[in-house]
Amino acid sequence: MPPTSRFETSRPNVRLDTSLELLFDHSPPHDEPRVLATVVATAGSTYRKAGARMLILANGGHVGLLSGGCLEADLKEHADEVLRSRIPRAVEYDMRGPDDILFGIGAGCEGAMRVLLEPAGCGTPAERALLAAGQRARAGLPTALVAVHECADLALGTYTAAPPLTPTLMTAAAQALAQSVSREVRSETEGRRTRAFVQYLAPAPHLLICGGGPDAQPVVANARGLGWRVTVVEHRPAYALGTRFPGADVKLIEAAALRSAVDLDSYHAAVVMSHHLMSDAAYLRELAQAGGPAFVGLLGPAARRERLVRELGADMAALRPRLRGPVGIDLGAVTPEGIALAIVSQIHAWLAGRDGSMVSSSS
Numbered sequence: 510m511p512p513t514s515r516f517e518t519s520r521p522n523v524r525l526d527t528s529l530e531l532l533f534d535h536s537p538p539h540d541e542p543r544v545l546a547t548v549v550a551t552a553g554s555t556y557r558k559a560g561a562r563m564l565i566l567a568n569g570g571h572v573g574l575l576s577g578g579c580l581e582a583d584l585k586e587h588a589d590e591v592l593r594s595r596i597p598r599a600v601e602y603d604m605r606g607p608d609d610i611l612f613g614i615g616a617g618c619e620g621a622m623r624v625l626l627e628p629a630g631c632g633t634p635a636e637r638a639l640l641a642a643g644q645r646a647r648a649g650l651p652t653a654l655v656a657v658h659e660c661a662d663l664a665l666g667t668y669t670a671a672p673p674l675t676p677t678l679m680t681a682a683a684q685a686l687a688q689s690v691s692r693e694v695r696s697e698t699e700g701r702r703t704r705a706f707v708q709y710l711a712p713a714p715h716l717l718i719c720g721g722g723p724d725a726q727p728v729v730a731n732a733r734g735l736g737w738r739v740t741v742v743e744h745r746p747a748y749a750l751g752t753r754f755p756g757a758d759v760k761l762i763e764a765a766a767l768r769s770a771v772d773l774d775s776y777h778a779a780v781v782m783s784h785h786l787m788s789d790a791a792y793l794r795e796l797a798q799a800g801g802p803a804f805v806g807l808l809g810p811a812a813r814r815e816r817l818v819r820e821l822g823a824d825m826a827a828l829r830p831r832l833r834g835p836v837g838i839d840l841g842a843v844t845p846e847g848i849a850l851a852i853v854s855q856i857h858a859w860l861a862g863r864d865g866s867m868v869s870s871s872s
Contacts, residue, residue, distance in 0.1 A: 520803060521777045522689060523860055524711040527736025528562045528573050533643050534736065534756065535572045542567035544588035545629035545639070547667060548575055549658045549706040550693065553605055553620035560691060560708045564629065567592055575624060579604075587626055597627035597665035599658040625658040627666045638667045642710060649712045649738070649775055651689070653682040659704035678705055685709040713737055714860055717776040717802070719767070719792040720783030721748035721759065724808075727849035728780065729754045735853070740776070742767060744788060764791035773799040778856045780836060782808035790820045797821065797828035804859055806836030806852060838865045 537543065548561045556576045563573030563581075565588040571581060580602055587600050603621040629635040638654060645652040655668045655678050668674050670682030681694045685707045694705045714737040718725050721743030732739050739757040742764075743749040749761035762770040764783070773779075773795075779802050781792045789807070796805050805828060807814055814834040818825050837851030838858070858865040 520859065520862060522711050523714045523777055525714070525735075525857065525861055526558070526561055527713045528557075528560075529639070529642060529646060529710065530713055530736035532562060532564055532572055532639065534733075536564070537566055537570070537572070539631055542592055542628075542630050544591050545625075545627050545635045545667065546575060546584055546588065547625045547627075547656050547706075548622055549599065549625045549656050549704075550623040551620060552622075555620035555622050557622075559693075559706055560710075565626075575622070580622070580624075584624065584626070591626045591628060595628055597625065599623055599625050599665065623658065625656050625665060625667070634664075635667045638669050641669050646710065646713060647738075649715060651686060651712060652710045653685045654708045654710065655682055656706045656708065657703070658706065659702060661701040662703070675703075678703075678707070681705070681707045714778065714856070715776045716740070716856065717742065717771070717773070717779040718757075719764070719779060719781045720785075720788070721745070721750075721753065722782070722784050724784075724845040724848065725782055726753060727846045728782070728852055729757050731849045731853040732856075733757065735857070740771065742771065743783070764788040765795065767792055767795035768799050773801050776802045777860065778802055778804035778806070780806040780808065780852060780856075782806075784808075786813075786817070786820075790817055793817060793828060793832075794821055794824050796831075797824040800827065801831075803831055804833065804856060805831045806856070807832060807834030808836055808848075808852075810835060 544565045546563050546565055548557050548559050551558055561575055563571055563575050565571050565585055591598060601623045605619050605621060627635050642652050642654050653670050655670065655674060657663055657665055663673060670679050677696060678694060681692060685692055686709060689709055691709045692707050694707055696703045716732050716737050716739045718728060718741045721741045725741060729739050729741060733756040741754050741757050741759045742762050744763050746761060749759055751759045760770060779796060781789050783789050836855060837848060838855045840847060840851045842848045842851045855865060
């Protein structure tokens with residue numbers, strides 16, 4: 510079902526770079542030494558953009574990626590030095606033209622990247638900043654982090670918008686929150702230069718799954734693998750089990766009680782997939798009358814969708830601009846896992862303002 514202008518303009522402000530959430534989801538034991546690596550500036554074509562993060566562990570492992578694997582070995586050497594010295598540092602990689610050969614990487618990515626490395630173990634300023642940001646992220650609230658990567662008067666590292674940051678940087682963080690935009694801050698006073706990346710962190714996508722059957726499990730796993738928040742609602746006790754949906758919030762409710770059981774304004778997308786016609790009709794009616802979220806996917810063939818359209822009657826007018834049914838990008842999927850990939854891919858593309866076509870050659 511093609512989008513309308515109303516549907517397009519109601520796209521929510523979300524953060525698709527969920528490296529922060531993935532760090533928490535896959536974090537090693539609390540007492541294991543680690544270094545936080547944050548991309549603070551890029552130029553040209555790079556695998557990740559400013560604000561992307563990964564953890565480099567003392568045991569040689571890592572959580573997340575900042576490149577396709579071409580920089581991580583060199584970053585590990587710098588991280589080892591940061592662990593030994595306990596002193597943060599910023600490193601730069603320029604993979605444009607002949608400079609790439611100098612690094613011995615040979616990636617040919619035609620991009621440049623500056624990365625801040627800092628200790629992030631138990632009790633470090635980086636850990637405190639990440640935990641504070643994570644607490645707000647899990648609550649679906651926006652926040653800001655400031656990555657200071659050059660400064661003579663302040664230790665390099667990641668901070669929340671509070672002292673010991675300078676008033677200038679705290680003001681920049683407040684402006685980033687107010688304007689919902691990240692920014693680079695550069696200043697120089699009496700030859701003392703400061704550079705910082707002030708990152709606005711919108712909420713991560715929040716997905717509502719209406720129906721907890723077996724084929725909902727790969728949808729949840731796919732979304733959770735992207736670091737999204739996921740809620741599953743189900744009216745059958747045998748399916749409404751948290752153990753079936755690791756990392757998701759699972760609620761046992763009747764379909765007709767959806768609006769009273771969950772705050773539909775907190776979700777960015779919903780997928781109706783109970784495989785029970787009357788339950789799907791009830792979910793759709795609740796979503797229609799609630800006015801949100803702006804993306805409502807319906808699993809099943811077009812003939813079933815039309816039967817549900819007739820069942821909803823007048824309520825369909827409020828839902829039609831938001832409804833995607835059959836939900837999912839046409840990937841030729843035939844397995845539950847493939848169908849889940851098609852569903853989550855369509856939602857991801859919509860959240861990013863894309864149509865799901867082939868990746869642009871300019872990306």
